[in-house]
Amino acid sequence: MATLEFADVTMTYGSGSTRRRALLDVSFVLDRGAFAVLSGPSGAGKSTLLKLILAMERPESGSIRVAGRDIQRLRKASIPYLRRNVGSIFQDFKLLLEATPLENVALSLQILGMRHREAQARARRALERVEISPDTRRATRCLSGGEQQRVAIARALAGEPAVLLADEPTGNLDPRLTKEILELLAEVRLRGTTVLLATHDPQVMSWADCTDFLRLQGGKLMEHRKTLDGVAAPRASDEQAGPVLMGAVA
Amino acid sequence: MATLEFADVTMTYGSGSTRRRALLDVSFVLDRGAFAVLSGPSGAGKSTLLKLILAMERPESGSIRVAGRDIQRLRKASIPYLRRNVGSIFQDFKLLLEATPLENVALSLQILGMRHREAQARARRALERVEISPDTRRATRCLSGGEQQRVAIARALAGEPAVLLADEPTGNLDPRLTKEILELLAEVRLRGTTVLLATHDPQVMSWADCTDFLRLQGGKLMEHRKTLDGVAAPRASDEQAGPVLMGAVA
């Protein structure tokens, strides 16, 4: 069953002199419970692809279906309900910096419709899983880079979403924590969540127990490899070879 | 000649229930032209150590000397002049998101006292070195994560500072760019700049052509290894072994 479906999606940012094509004719399908790794060099369009799924940006052409629904057809008022089914770990975290970690996670659960008490309990468990003490009364602003990233992960996982988008979720984490997070994602996947993990870290690619391996370059999907529940280690040369023209900002 | 000197530095954040010790009795000396890698798991105190050098935080006890000057003795009005000698790549970039990349870099050069025209020319060169087009009229907010990180690197390098602090400077970059940036840092070092690079990425540690290898854990400096212009590859087990208690937020 397809949970996530891109059909000929093209996306352009800005207009006039700041116009910039970020994605070109991207098509792929991910099944329920898939664990996809989205790789590609800096500026390839990974974050853009994830933003489209969240309806943070609109494609220029093509169609995107999330859990069977065409998200371009969504009324504005329905977008929040789409997002409640899509957990996201953003590259820049997007945490409430003045709130505590617990508040960050519990609030997002309350938005999902959970009662205060249940939200608190679930948020605690989610934070503990990423080794953040739920009892800290510090503002999230006062956490280290990696700690903030873990709060963002906890928030995305706590809601048990149908789709989980993770944009470079371990860029600020050490190898031990990176491994643990990847294991968490694999666990989530087994509960039926479709996971889409964007990264350029070969280590993460090799550790991630993925079912699909996607490779973007210059906005084009160069590769979509299904790996039968196996490890889709990239060939190191894929990432490093040749001039990567789109790496430079035009 | 010592450019950077920590003597028994202890640092505690907050007070009361949010009190948290981040560094304990840290001492080390780095020579002019050193290239030091500062490793340690998430929450070990790496960013804190760098913040102390910039006088963004004050130590509880101990002394810190930058280029021979005790920075605790510095009058408030002198702190800007300290910072002009210390280039920094922050973990969260700290860029002016509404300004263009060129404005970001050129403005910091003008703060150093450079004339407008010279600052522009230098800023352009610095951006080109990190593969960002200086001509883009987009706000920095409209760049990808990795592109923003490269602008931050360009800003830090452009001023040719005496000390360069790099906090996880390649967390958002793909392997090819990571290697290039590390080569740039090595080059800078040969011009006499003392480089201090904080990272938990084993790949970066192994690629960095460092002279000193420092390892923090739970706020304590566990190791300071001089590597005679060689590569200080960490033993992988260093990073992953044992319970890392301080990784969890108390």
Place this chain on the structure above:
Amino acid sequence: MGSIHALGYVVLRGLRGMGQAPLVQMLAIATMAVCMLLLGLVVLVWTNAQGVVQAWGIDVPVTVYLADGADDEAVDRLAERIVALPEVETVEGISPKMAMARLADGLGGDQGLLEGIDASVLPASLELQLALGTPADFAAALADRLEESEVVDEVAVAGDWVGKVSTMLDTLQLLAVGAGILVSLACMAIVWSTIRLGVYARRAEIQILRLVGGTSSFVSGPFVVEGMIQGASGAAVALGLLYLGFDALRPFLESGLSLVFAAGSLEFFSPLGVGVGIAFGAAIGIAGSRAAVARYVEA
């Protein structure tokens, strides 16, 4: 989220948001209060001016001086004919003594001037009060007709300066309405900009809540609550200050006004008026915050 649940949360969060930056809140409320004070002052002056003008505009507009030794019966008949006119409300006979007393009163303590003057030198008269809304030219026409009568010596139509002051007050009223509208608009702009700056400062928070699935009303709710409270508090503070000021100044103003006008009683807003004022503040706060938050909620 259950909607009662959600409402509670939204209100609570609005209050907490205010608590986190009490100084900014206080300043916003103070800003509102100053604007509202201005607005309230204009409205208060206007309503009172209206009252004064009404009380005074119908006071002695037409005085019919009777001829010396006029026949009492003829005068009575004249008075009856006049009072029968629909535009005339009352007719009062003023004897020379009463006229003298009034003159003395008009001169205040400065009675020395009138010493030795016999009341009989002053003529008897009839004072007509015209109905409210009677056109100004009716009085003139009436005067012309009355002067034809034998028992009438002269008809004084509310004097020259009375007309001048009356036009002046009309113009002032117009100007006050204009000023009131301008001040209201300025108030709304200020409230809007205050809230907008507050919203702008928290735009990241708004974006985050939207990204984790908050509906636009959920996200903007706390700001709207905040705006409403700010507006209502601002209005309440303004009305309180206005009342204190009014109370302190009333005796002076009343005695000052009584020199010029017959009517001298000034009124503060009624409790209903105060309620309307506070509701108006709350409404401005809601409108301002909704407008301010809309832009960031959309993104």
Place this chain on the structure above:
Amino acid sequence: MGSIHALGYVVLRGLRGMGQAPLVQMLAIATMAVCMLLLGLVVLVWTNAQGVVQAWGIDVPVTVYLADGADDEAVDRLAERIVALPEVETVEGISPKMAMARLADGLGGDQGLLEGIDASVLPASLELQLALGTPADFAAALADRLEESEVVDEVAVAGDWVGKVSTMLDTLQLLAVGAGILVSLACMAIVWSTIRLGVYARRAEIQILRLVGGTSSFVSGPFVVEGMIQGASGAAVALGLLYLGFDALRPFLESGLSLVFAAGSLEFFSPLGVGVGIAFGAAIGIAGSRAAVARYVEA
């Protein structure tokens, strides 16, 4: 950075910062303008009231009514003795005719009242003008002494209502000064909070400039420039509006005032006063922005 260089940069950046959010700037200026308008109004009313009170306070404070048939020579001697007193500025003899004319004048067009009254029924009098600043009890003491003279019938000390109005105006002046101070403080608070919110919204930018080595004056400079321009513009707009309003209302106010007071000419601020006002606005803007920015520059 060369300091001229730096200054140019700071000013330019301040202007550019304003250009980036023109709506917010306009609102800030409008906020200022409303406050300044309020303040300007208070000052304007106060200065004019002072003028009116001065012009009027020394007008006919003491009237000495002469006894019927008083000896002219004795009256002259009395007048000389009075004018020799340091507290007395001028002494003027008023004949019954002059008194009558004045009375008619005071009653405006309502002359019918005085018809048939012979001027000789009014007493002759001396009008004394006391020097400015003469204590109120001096007039009473003088009256007592003068009444002992044979040629004097009665002494009227500026009447009852004159004293009342005078106290009232004194109190109003005090209240106006108090209100002026309160309004100034409120204005400063509003300006400060407006600028502060603006600074708060850009606190990240401030922190970044500090971290790359900007001195505190370099970083806060653009905000101070912005605050100064806002303050000066706000004051200029306020003064402009105030002038327009004043100009439109002056004829009405002057004729209204002339009913009550002898003096009737109202004055707007002098060019110097306008300059001082704009400078005051700029100063408030600078003070407000410095205070607002200080907190974030420190960090």
